[in-house]
Amino acid sequence: MxxxxxxxxxxxxxxxxxxxxxxxxxxxxxxxxxxxxxxxxxxxxxxxxxxxxxxxxxxxxxxxxxxxxFPVHLPPVVGRSGDGSTYKFLLRLRDGLETESVVIPMKSYKSLCVSSQVGCKMGCAFCETARLGHLRNLTAAEIVAQVLVARHVLGEPIENVVFMGMGEPMDNLDNVLCAVRILSDRRGLAIPLPSITLSTVGHVGGIRRLARLATLAPPEGFPRLRLAVSLNAPNDPLRSELMPVNRHWSLAQLREALVEFPLPRPRDALFVEYVLLEGVNDSRAHALEIVEFLRGIKACVNLIPYNPGPDSPYQRPPETRVREFLQWLLEAGQRSRLRGTKGVGAMAACGQLGNPDRKRAR
Ligand code: SF4
CATH class of the missing domain: 1.10.150 (DNA polymerase; domain 1)
Known part of the structure; x- marks a missing residue:
């Protein structure tokens, strides 16, 4: 031949x-x-x-x-750290940069939080990854490799994938969607689309593109691929301060895109992530503003108490305030839950990825 x-x-x-x-x-x-x-x-x-x-x-x-x-390149695992329940692993890419992924145990399986970029350009004020800046997009192969390494090198029973690691998936959407198509192919890893979540900072262009694709059948379309949106502030002045993306796409524009996002089954819902920062976005007024923002949108709010890094300007609210905040949402009729902060010790929790050595070097 x-x-x-x-x-x-x-x-x-x-x-x-x-x-x-x-x-x-x-x-x-x-x-x-x-x-x-x-x-x-x-x-x-x-x-x-x-x-x-x-x-x-x-x-x-x-x-x-x-x-x-067709040589398969599985990047080597060059670091692993964890707090027992959850651990983060680092893969060294061909150009020397590293991806970070987090293995999270669930009840009967494990979930993998994957990165879509090295670093991120979105600049969220509370995020460790933002301090790296945007180094580059990951290729589809480099995204898929994170799952393959977790399953076959680390031996983890990964059945759920969330794009909540380093990077904004909508900022690298072609490669992310190619990776999703590969991960969900039933002749391969066979991770169903409803078990894959793309988490966005509120990139309205990406949400609208995904909404169109959600109405098409595979392989062109992605029906029932889950969407999570990081809200983190329920009014424009605060959100623009915490998340610069809000200066480009306001809450009104984000809300319009979410209202129009198709949810094929009655029990489907969007995920809305809300990182609680002490004294910044954790008052009763904020809770009621969230409820108002989500009126008419089928959504479940995931509250995530912030995990401060070593020199973070923000603090985590006390446990009592976290519980109160949840109660305010529930009392106002908003479906909500408290998400555990697994990975705190490993700096593997939400918004905390980004190799500290590289951050120092930057
Ligand atoms: S929170 Fe997400 S989108 Fe914002 S800077 Fe961090 S990685 Fe980027």
């Missing part, structure tokens, strides 16, 4: 199955049978050597050509 010299090797972790099949046709004159065998092996077992696959039978030259043209 000869392969035309103009084809560069490609990491198959960044290719969804239809693209991989098309590439097999172009490169080897082969179709779905051989491409699917490789795809299944990579995602179901973590093994990617076509020479060991029965589907390639006696065709050793094809197996060798596929191995050379």
């Amino acid at each position: 000869t392969v035309s010299a103009h084809f560069e090797p490609v990491d198959p972790l960044g290719l969804d199955l239809p693209t991989l099949v098309a590439q097999f046709g172009e490169r080897f004159g082969k179709g779905e049978y051989h491409a699917l065998a490789l795809f299944r092996a990579i995602y179901r077992t973590g093994m990617a050597d076509p020479r060991a696959l029965s589907e390639y039978g006696q065709n050793l030259s094809l197996a060798e050509a596929v191995a050379a043209q």
Whole structure:
């Protein structure tokens, strides 16, 4: 088997199955049978050597050509820290930068919080990642690799993926959606779309694009992919102070996009994340403003008491205030819950990713 010299090797972790099949046709004159065998092996077992696959039978030259043209690159794990229940792991990318991902135990499975960028340009005032700045977008392969490493290298039963690590997913939406298509393919990792959540700072352009895609069937569309929005402040002056994105897309524009976001089933709801900062956004008036903002939107508010970093200007409210705040929302009829702050000790909690050494260097 000869392969035309103009084809560069490609990491198959960044290719969804239809693209991989098309590439097999172009490169080897082969179709779905051989491409699917490789795809299944990579995602179901973590093994990617076509020479060991029965589907390639006696065709050793094809197996060798596929191995050379589609080398899987799993970035090495270069750091791991945790507080027992939750841990963060670091992957070293080819250019020396690192991704950070967090394994979070749930009742009967584990959830993985993945990064979509190295650093972030959104500049949220309370966020550790923001202090890195935006270094670059992750490729689809680098996003998928975080899940593959968690499942097959660290042996974690990951059944849920949340894009709440470093970066704003809507700012790298093409690569994020390509990764989601790969993660959710039932012939591979088979993580259902309702078990994958994209969390946005309130990027209205991205929300509107996702809303259109939510009405289409796979593989073009993403029905029932979950959407979470970080609200963190219920009025424009405070939100613009905490989250610069609000100067570009106001709360009114965000609300309009959320009202129009399709929720296909009666029990589906948007997630609204609200990080509680002591004396900043944790009063009864703020709680009532949240209720007003969400009027007419099917949403569940996730309250997250802030986890201060070593030199953070913000503090976490006392436990009594956190409980009061939850009560104010519930009494006003707003579906809400208190999210645990798993990962506090590992600096793996919400808004706390970002390699401290690199932050110092910046
Ligand atoms: S909270 Fe999210 S969007 Fe805001 S700076 Fe941090 S990583 Fe970026």
